[in-house]
Amino acid sequence: xxxxxxxxxxxxxxxxxxxxxxxxxxxxxxxxxxxxxxxxxxxxxxxxxxxxxxxxxxxxxxxxxxxxxxxxxxxxxxxxxxxxxxxxxxxxxxxxxxxxxxxxxxxxxxxxxxxxxxxxxxxxxxxxxxxxxxxxxxxxxxxxxxxxxxxxxxxxxxxxxxxxxxxxxxxxxxxxxxxxxxxxxxxxxxxxxxxxxxxxxxxxxxxxxxxxxxxxxxxxxxxxxxxxxxxxxxxxxxxxxxxxxxxxxxxxxxxxxxxxxxxxxxxxxxxxxxxxxxxxxxxxxxxxxxxxxxxxxxxxxxxxxxxxxxxxxxxxxxxxxxxxxxxxxxxxxxxxxxxxxxxxxxxxxxxxxxxxxxxxxxxxxxxxxxxxxxxxxxxxxxxxxxxxxxxxxxxxxxxxxxxxxxxxxxxxxxxxxxxxxxxxxxxxxxxxxxxxxxxxxxxxxxxxxxxxxxxxxxxxxxxxxxxxxxxxxxxxxxxxxxxxxxxxxxxxxxxxxxxxxxxxxxxxxxxxxxxxxxxxxxxxxxxxxxxxxxxxxxxxxxxxxxxxxxxxxxxxxxxxxxxxxxxxxxxxxxxxxxxxxxxxxxxxxxxxxxxxxxxxxxxxxxxxxxxxxxxxxxxxxxxxxxxxxxxxxxxxxxxxxxxxxxx
Amino acid sequence: xxxxxxxxxxxxxxxxxxxxxxxxxxxxxxxxxxxxxxxxxxxxxxxxxxxxxxxxxxxxxxxxxxxxxxxxxxxxxxxxxxxxxxxxxxxxxxxxxxxxxxxxxxxxxxxxxxxxxxxxxxxxxxxxxxxxxxxxxxxxxxxxxxxxxxxxxxxxxxxxxxxxxxxxxxxxxxxxxxxxxxxxxxxxxxxxxxxxxxxxxxxxxxxxxxxxxxxxxxxxxxxxxxxxxxxxxxxxxxxxxxxxxxxxxxxxxxxxxxxxxxxxxxxxx
Numbered sequence: 001x002x003x004x005x006x007x008x009x010x011x012x013x014x015x016x017x018x019x020x021x022x023x024x025x026x027x028x029x030x031x032x033x034x035x036x037x038x039x040x041x042x043x044x045x046x047x048x049x050x051x052x053x054x055x056x057x058x059x060x061x062x063x064x065x066x067x068x069x070x071x072x073x074x075x076x077x078x079x080x081x082x083x084x085x086x087x088x089x090x091x092x093x094x095x096x097x098x099x100x101x102x103x104x105x106x107x108x109x110x111x112x113x114x115x116x117x118x119x120x121x122x123x124x125x126x127x128x129x130x131x132x133x134x135x136x137x138x139x140x141x142x143x144x145x146x147x148x149x150x151x152x153x154x155x156x157x158x159x160x161x162x163x164x165x166x167x168x169x170x171x172x173x174x175x176x177x178x179x180x181x182x183x184x185x186x187x188x189x190x191x192x193x194x195x196x197x198x199x200x201x202x203x204x205x206x207x208x209x210x211x212x213x214x215x216x217x218x219x220x221x222x223x224x225x226x227x228x229x230x231x232x233x234x235x236x237x238x239x240x241x242x243x244x245x246x247x248x249x250x251x252x253x254x255x256x257x258x259x260x261x262x263x264x265x266x267x268x269x270x271x272x273x274x275x276x277x278x279x280x281x282x283x284x285x286x287x288x289x290x291x292x293x294x295x296x297x298x299x300x301x302x303x304x305x306x307x308x309x310x311x312x313x314x315x316x317x318x319x320x321x322x323x324x325x326x327x328x329x330x331x332x333x334x335x336x337x338x339x340x341x342x343x344x345x346x347x348x349x350x351x352x353x354x355x356x357x358x359x360x361x362x363x364x365x366x367x368x369x370x371x372x373x374x375x376x377x378x379x380x381x382x383x384x385x386x387x388x389x390x391x392x393x394x395x396x397x398x399x400x401x402x403x404x405x406x407x408x409x410x411x412x413x414x415x416x417x418x419x420x421x422x423x424x425x426x427x428x429x430x431x432x433x434x435x436x437x438x439x440x441x442x443x444x445x446x447x448x449x450x451x452x453x454x455x456x457x458x459x460x461x462x463x464x465x466x467x468x469x470x471x472x473x474x475x476x477x478x479x480x481x482x483x484x485x486x487x488x489x490x491x492x493x494x495x496x497x498x499x500x501x502x503x504x505x506x507x508x509x510x511x512x513x514x515x516x517x518x519x520x521x522x523x524x525x526x527x528x529x530x531x532x533x534x535x536x537x538x539x540x541x542x543x544x545x546x547x548x549x550x551x552x553x554x555x556x557x558x559x560x561x562x563x564x565x566x567x568x569x570x571x572x573x574x575x576x577x578x579x580x581x582x583x584x585x586x587x588x589x590x591x592x593x594x595x596x597x598x599x600x601x602x603x604x605x606x607x608x609x610x611x612x613x614x615x616x617x618x619x620x621x622x623x624x625x626x627x628x629x630x631x632x633x634x635x636x637x638x639x640x641x642x643x644x645x646x647x
Numbered sequence: 648x649x650x651x652x653x654x655x656x657x658x659x660x661x662x663x664x665x666x667x668x669x670x671x672x673x674x675x676x677x678x679x680x681x682x683x684x685x686x687x688x689x690x691x692x693x694x695x696x697x698x699x700x701x702x703x704x705x706x707x708x709x710x711x712x713x714x715x716x717x718x719x720x721x722x723x724x725x726x727x728x729x730x731x732x733x734x735x736x737x738x739x740x741x742x743x744x745x746x747x748x749x750x751x752x753x754x755x756x757x758x759x760x761x762x763x764x765x766x767x768x769x770x771x772x773x774x775x776x777x778x779x780x781x782x783x784x785x786x787x788x789x790x791x792x793x794x795x796x797x798x799x800x801x802x803x804x805x806x807x808x809x810x811x812x813x814x815x816x817x818x819x820x821x822x823x824x825x826x827x828x829x830x831x832x833x834x835x836x837x838x839x840x841x842x843x844x845x846x847x848x849x850x851x852x853x854x855x856x857x858x859x860x861x862x863x864x865x866x867x868x869x870x871x872x873x874x875x876x877x878x879x880x881x882x883x884x885x886x887x888x889x890x891x892x893x894x895x896x897x898x899x900x901x902x903x904x905x906x907x908x909x910x911x912x913x914x915x916x
Contacts, residue, residue: 033787040794047798051805090717102795106802131744133735151735151745152696152728155754158747159678160692161685174697174724181721222728229725232718240713247708251726254704258729261736492806507815510840518821518836621905628900629817639905 030088031078032095039099042071047106053491060491068481069474071099072202076473077466079198080437089198090184093205097180100205101173104215107492111165113504117217118537119143124150124164125540128157134313138542139533142321145314148262149222168217176215179225180205185232187431190392191385196434199469204430206367206476207422208484214423223263224423227270230255234274234298235391238281238291252298260305264318267306269424274299276397281390292390325417360482367479368406370472371429374436375399377443381435398428419484437472441465488590497608498589503530508581511632512539519577519626519634526553526569527579528594531632535579545596548572554595557584558603560612562620570637577626578617578635585611661766664706671699671758675751695754701727703761710768730757814841816865818900820851820888822907823874831883832876833904837890839865847890847899851875854884863890883907 045067053060075096078084084092112121119139126135127150137144149171156167183204188197204210214221233255237248260267274295281292310318382396402425408418481490489501496502512534515523521540525532532543544553548569556566556578569575584594585608593599594609617623622639674695677688702723705714714722734753738745816839823832839845844866851859863871877883885906889898 033785033791036791037787037794040791040798043798044794044801047802047805050802051809054805054809087716102799106798108806109799109803110806127745131746133739133745147735148728148732152731154735154745155696155731155750156693158745158750159674159695159754160689161681162689166689170693170697171728175728178721178725178728181717182725185715185718185721226725226729229721233722236713236718244709244711244713248713250708251705251722254726254729254733258732261732492809506813506840510817510838514817514819514838518819518834618903624905625901625903626821627817627819628902630815630900634819639907 030084032088032091035075038074039071042067043102046103050106050491053493064491072477073470073474076202077470080466080469086194089194093184093198093201094180097176100211101176101215104212112217113501114216118533120217121164122537124153127154138536142317145317146219146263149219172221175222175225179228182228182232189235190395199434200431202473203433204426206480207426208419208480209423211481212485219263223259223266226259227266238294256302257305260309271299271303277394280393284390363479364482367476374433377439378432378436381439395428395431399432401425402429497584497587498594507629508534515539523576524574525577526556526575529596531579531581544573552598552600555600558600558613560610562616580614580633582614583631584609585614664762664766667699667703668759668762675755678751697727698723699758700730700754703758706765707761818890818902820902832874834874835888836872838870846893849890851888853886
């Protein structure tokens with residue numbers, strides 16, 4: 001009997017209907033090779049933009065945005081296609097995730113310059129030298145008591161002979177790979193669709209912290225990917241058959257213990273999400289209630305680790321770091337609602353009040369609006385979906401947290417918290433917005449059919465759909481970057497005072513290295529915020545901030561003559577060295593202030609520090625001007641303090 | 648279970664784990680022997696920290712095909728990182744602490760032990776091994792890799808060039824480290840971060856009297872250091888050091904040391 005080809009068994013297709021779309025290939029890389037070339041081209045554009053920005057070329061920033069869109073949009077268009085295989089989708093999102101990570105590396109390819117990175121560099125350096133953990137970190141105390149990132153970096157430094165920078169870049173790059181791959185699997189499980197998973201991860205990558213903050217050498221960059229992986233493994237564990245449960249339990253345990261040791265907030269978010277998931281599982285999985293129970297047990301184990309770590313290791317430092325943030329938000333919001341004043345002007349520098357460019361404000365607002373517009377549709381589709389799962393319910397709840405965090409941006413204290421919350425809320429936003437996009441396609445398809453008098457649903461045309469997805473996600477990406485990072489820090493460039501990374505120059509870095517080499521480590525010093533950061537990290541010194549006897553340490557730098565108050569600050573805090581950067585007298589700080597310590601009451605932030613105030617130390621009898629590199633001078637105070645007492 | 652696509656045990660069923668064990672052993676050996684160049688050592692030690700322990704552990708705990716390719720890759724790297732954290736906490740409790748030898752021992756033992764256990768567990772199972780297609784589009788990947796390398800090199804060169812453009816020269820003067828009864832000596836140093844060769848006149852003076860003078864030529868990135876011993880007993884006088892470009896009378900950089908007891912060293916700064 002002759003075999004009948006399958007297509008001959010299908011009924012003929014009615015006239016007038018569009019041809020069937022090609023099914024996705026079962027395996028194979030599809031457009032991945034070509035798109036990888038395009039992603040790499042985007043990186044070349046970003047590299048050229050960065051080099052242009054270093055010499056203040058006006059075309060630097062436009063080229064930067066162009067490079068980002070070239071890197072992102074074509075992949076978004078491809079991920080909207082029905083033809084890409086699962087392997088291709090996974091590879092594409094991992095590639096874009098790593099590509100966006102390289103954007104951050106291209107920004108500063110030879111050394112760490114972000115504030116948190118320098119703090120972690122200091123702690124990692126101390127671990128590398130001493131071989132032991134929990135050395136006090138003078139920059140941010142909590143870094144030392146969450147040593148996960150530092151431990152992994154130390155291993156690579158010692159085994160590979162790499163510098164801390166090189167090892168740190170590799171470790172965080174590996175974490176980025178884990179994050180994107182884990183999110184893809186998590187979203188695939190939630191939606192039942194590799195196509196939705198790819199789009200969900202793409203939307204996740206548009207959160208304001210993805211490009212820079214979660215790519216820096218910092219503890220959240222390390223712990224967040226592990227948390228995403230933990231969710232994937234917990235999902236397997238919850239419904240695993242008996243033979244695989246033990247192995248998965250061990251993996252879950254390893255992750256559940258390592259995350260609280262690495263980052264506090266990620267651990268808290270993980271615990272919260274696990275309990276939410278457990279409740280959703282118990283509510284929606286009545287046929288398999290033990291899944292929810294297992295998830296709850298994992299949540300309890302993680303919580304126990306969190307509490308134990310707080311009690312025995314990290315409680316004091318964590319309280320010092322997080323409590324002021326919480327009270328600042330509460331008091332800021334309370335003041336705003338009760339008096340209507342004290343709010344933060346969006347898209348304006350906090351000190352100079354300078355507004356961001358109009359187009360950036362428009363795109364920033366648009367990116368938020370586009371998310372809020374699609375959230376209802378995505379939530380409706382998640383609720384009506386045939387494969388609604390407990391994890392989807394939990395992700396939907398996380399997405400609902402996003403609008404709530406937007407209100408925090410109305411205060412200066414809450415703005416940073418809202419920013420930091422986005423990478424957690426976007427776990428839900430990513431998948432719900434992707435579902436919203438799918439709902440939009442189907443609505444468009446139905447609308448076209450109704451216009452043509454047809455009653456059968458029609459899939460939207462591929463090209464308009466791809467263009468829409470590419471344009472939509474590109475606006476989210478650009479808007480997210482605008483919201484999450486100050487404009488003067490998007491690219492490298494000439495020195496700016498009080499401007500985070502733009503205030504870090506090779507002159508300041510070399511002065512710090514000089515201090516470690518010549519003065520020795522662990523001396524108390526007074527300096528502006530940038531030089532304190534450099535001296536505290538690369539310099540190995542102990543910068544002094546805060547107040548002494550009710551007087552801010554920063555007062556040292558504002559008085560135009562050397563006063564008895566200055567002498568009492570030096571003696572009270574036993575400040576051995578004073579670091580002066582006379583570039584502060586040229587311009588106002590762009591953000592915050594010149595110093596980590598409170599500004600003196602007399603300083604009104606209407607004009608830069610006077611040059612006399614910065615040069616007065618040369619005239620003080622007994623003070624030694626030890627170092628001069630042009631803009632930076634280092635003064636020794638032993639003539640005022642007396643020699644160190646021998647222990 | 649039988650059918651096409653299934654592969655009997657022993658025919659490639661543990662090849663990947665053998666590779667893991669070999670790479671792990673090589674990584675440990677290179678780390679312990681501190682072999683140069685560093686790039687060779689780094690190429691083998693990076694997997695030892697970031698991939699091999701997790702891959703072997705996941706294979707030992709889940710010997711079957713319960714994880715997809717993406718899950719297994721993410722789990723291998725993520726578990727390696729998590730395991731490194733836990734091992735680091737344990738090593739911190741040991742007298743030696745986190746050292747090259749302790750890291751190599753811990754990660755090597757975990758990798759080899761887990762891989763061995765995984766091989767044993769796999770022998771008890773018969774499942775088809777899934778192939779991941781690798782051949783297609785290698786040319787495109789190679790082009791992409793080349794472009795990424797170009798971008799990174801361009802950015803690094805740009806950053807370094809920008810650093811060199813921020814031209815400056817450092818001058819310092821500090822007492823030489825010494826015992827309280829030691830000589831009256833100071834250290835004077837210069838480092839040039841100028842883009843071209845620079846010549847400076849270095850002068851040390853006290854109370855307007857010139858004590859020492861040098862003409863110093865520095866290439867970009869070069870340093871010059873002198874220990875100067877001052878004759879005579881008693882307190883070190885006020886000292887002033889300055890550098891002058893050729894033909895200039897105003898100092899380009901200047902530093903001062905106040906009067907101080909002899910041999911007070913750098914503690915007296």
